Amino acid sequence: MGITRGEARKILHDSGLRVTAPRLAVLRVLADSEGPLSWGDVLARLGDTDWNPATVFRNLVKLRDAGVATVAARAEGIDRYALAHPKGDAHRHPHFVCEDCGRVACLPVELTASLSVDEPWVQSVENASVEMRGHCPDCLEQEVGS
Numbered sequence: 001m002g003i004t005r006g007e008a009r010k011i012l013h014d015s016g017l018r019v020t021a022p023r024l025a026v027l028r029v030l031a032d033s034e035g036p037l038s039w040g041d042v043l044a045r046l047g048d049t050d051w052n053p054a055t056v057f058r059n060l061v062k063l064r065d066a067g068v069a070t071v072a073a074r075a076e077g078i079d080r081y082a083l084a085h086p087k088g089d090a091h092r093h094p095h096f097v098c099e100d101c102g103r104v105a106c107l108p109v110e111l112t113a114s115l116s117v118d119e120p121w122v123q124s125v126e127n128a129s130v131e132m133r134g135h136c137p138d139c140l141e142q143e144v145g146s
């Protein structure tokens, strides 16, 4: 999806956060991503900056604390962040963890929507973090190619 600088500013402002250059940049990286990103992923996508990696990390945590970002997946003990605002999609869908490249991808919600759940499990299932593991399509393709 992606958001403009102006939209990023507004999100920070509406959440009561100070607008700083690294915070804006981190927010936009999350908005641009198709799946949850680890701290290292965010650093890689920011590319060459003068910002200290610790600054980037603090901003991720800050965005999470403010409810702008959410930890969508915790594969291998690494927190992966995704934008929670403004769509309110807290990534309550299954994620796929690739055991080769470590990428975490969002899976289509249809995969679990077909589960018919009755009380008292409805709430539990909605809040579950579902993780599927294996080899992502890119890695599978590379294996075939080599």
Ligand SMILES: [Zn+2]
Pocket (backbone or CB within 6 Å): 098, 099, 100, 101, 102, 103, 135, 136, 137, 138, 139, 140
């Ligand atoms: Zn992979």
Ligand SMILES: [Zn+2]
Pocket (backbone or CB within 6 Å): 035, 036, 072, 082, 091, 092, 093, 094, 095, 105, 106, 107
């Ligand atoms: Zn997701």
